[in-house]
Amino acid sequence: MAHDFLRASRSPLGNIRVSFEFFPPKTAEMEASLWDSITRLAPLEPSFVSVTYGAGGSTRERTHSTVARILRETTLKPAAHLTCVAATREEVDEVIRAYHAVGVRHIVALRGDPVSGPGSAYEPHPGGYATSTDLVAGIRRLGDFEVTVSAYPEKHPESATLDADLDVLKAKVDAGATRAVTQFFFDNAHYLRYVDRVRARGINIPIVPGIVPVQNFRQIASFAKKTGASVPQWLADRFEGLDDDPATRRLVAAAVAAEQVLDLVDHGVTDFHFYTMNKADLVYAICHLLGLRTHLIERAA
Ligand code: FAD
Numbered sequence: 089m090a091h092d093f094l095r096a097s098r099s100p101l102g103n104i105r106v107s108f109e110f111f112p113p114k115t116a117e118m119e120a121s122l123w124d125s126i127t128r129l130a131p132l133e134p135s136f137v138s139v140t141y142g143a144g145g146s147t148r149e150r151t152h153s154t155v156a157r158i159l160r161e162t163t164l165k166p167a168a169h170l171t172c173v174a175a176t177r178e179e180v181d182e183v184i185r186a187y188h189a190v191g192v193r194h195i196v197a198l199r200g201d202p203v204s205g206p207g208s209a210y211e212p213h214p215g216g217y218a219t220s221t222d223l224v225a226g227i228r229r230l231g232d233f234e235v236t237v238s239a240y241p242e243k244h245p246e247s248a249t250l251d252a253d254l255d256v257l258k259a260k261v262d263a264g265a266t267r268a269v270t271q272f273f274f275d276n277a278h279y280l281r282y283v284d285r286v287r288a289r290g291i292n293i294p295i296v297p298g299i300v301p302v303q304n305f306r307q308i309a310s311f312a313k314k315t316g317a318s319v320p321q322w323l324a325d326r327f328e329g330l331d332d333d334p335a336t337r338r339l340v341a342a343a344v345a346a347e348q349v350l351d352l353v354d355h356g357v358t359d360f361h362f363y364t365m366n367k368a369d370l371v372y373a374i375c376h377l378l379g380l381r382t383h384l385i386e387r388a389a
Contacts, residue, residue: 104353104378106132107167107269107296107361108371111140112150118366122154125368130164131382132375135359138167138196138236144174144203148183156190167236168192170227171200172217177226180217184230194234197223197265206314210246221259228264237261239268239295241282245316250282254289261291268293269361271315272300274323274344276351297352300363301345301370302327305337342370346377353378 108129113119126137139154141147151168158166168187172180187195199220202210212218217226220237227233237260240253247253257268273279283295302308305327312319326344330337349360360378362371 103358104380105135105359106375106378106380107134107359108137109140109298109361109363110137110154110366112142112147112154113366114150122366125364125366126158126162126164128368128372129364129375130162132372132380134164136165136167136194138169138194138361141169141171141198141200143201143205145171145200152183152186155187155192159191165194166192167194167196167234169196169198170223171198172212172220172223173200174203174213174216176213176215177217178215180223181226181230184227184233188231188233193232194236195227196236196238196269197227197260198238199223206245219256219259221256221263224260224263224265234267235265236267236269237265239270239282239286240316241270241273241278242316242318244271245314250285254285254291257286258289258291261293266293267296269296270298271317272298272312272363273317274348275318275320276348276355278318279352280355294359296359296361297357298361298363299345299349299374300365301374302341303338303365303367303370306331338370342373345370345374349374349378 110122110126113122129137137158139151139158141151155166155168158164170180170183184195197220199210202208217223224235224237227235237257239257240247243250243253244256247256260268270279270282279297286295300308302323305324309319309324323344326340327337330340352360362374364371
């Protein structure tokens with residue numbers, strides 16, 4: 089197969105860095121579409137690309153094989169998501185060692201959602217890692233991994249207060265986390281206020297905003313409800329009447345996301361994590377607006 093190798097020149101807007109999140113594909117067709125997206129986005133030279141771990145550990149093998157393929161076939165730096173759910177410490181440690189053995193050096197460490205879904209009470213697996221903090225410490229004990237964790241600008245739905253959430257973030261950092269990626273949000277004020285509180289709490293790791301381009305408003309609105317992210321009325325208004333008009337929806341989605349990231353740049357943000365949903369076009373366009381460029385540097389057969 090012929091590959092075009094492209095390379096990004098840095099952004100004229102400043103030193104912008106991006107990372108991309110994918111989910112492991114279920115079918116051969118989804119796999120082909122994921123790889124189209126990876127191939128399109130790779131020349132933007134992301135700092136890393138991450139691959140999610142299905143609820144309840146349901147994608148353990150698929151996450152591993154996707155991450156391993158990224159390592160084998162690209163020069164991208166993959167980060168593997170991992171949760172504490174439905175597995176003993178030994179089983180989770182085995183996954184971590186398997187990642188280390190194939191050359192993965194970056195894990196996104198999460199507690200994960202309760203087995204019966206978000207909203208129900210979380211019960212740690214007996215003999216498993218009880219919290220994300222324990223998992224971060226376990227990963228750091230097992231190898232020289234970079235560890236990214238989650239952060240919630242509008243607070244995690246299970247947290248009583250934002251301060252309680254900040255305590256959890258602080259514990260994760262003390263256990264060895266080196267970066268946090270936020271849950272998606274639409275109102276930048278939530279993120280900017282949150283970062284102020286994080287810094288006031290003495291937490292100094294990068295808090296990278298998680299940006300979700302709205303491919304499908306209804307789907308995102310329903311997902312937001314479960315994750316505690318608020319959906320402002322102005323956003324609903326912008327997508328009003330477009331349910332049967334995907335072409336206009338995409339243009340609106342690009343405009344909304346562009347507005348959001350450019351406003352964050354104006355506030356001094358330089359790193360962005362994109363929830364790609366395994367689709368490249370919108371994310372590619374937004375990165376272009378952020379000033380990232382690619383140019384052909386080599387062609388190989
Ligand atoms: P944490 O931040 O560890 O904690 C969530 C809440 O649990 C806290 O607010 C607190 O109420 C309580 N808590 C945790 N630790 C303690 C403690 N030591 N003491 C007291 N209370 C505590 N889910 C997946 O299944 N797979 C994925 O790949 C995945 N990727 C994600 C990526 C990002 C960037 C984000 C933001 C979320 C992701 N999730 C993923 C969702 C995540 O698993 C859920 O939000 C889950 O409910 C919480 O996991 P966490 O690690 O974010 O929780």
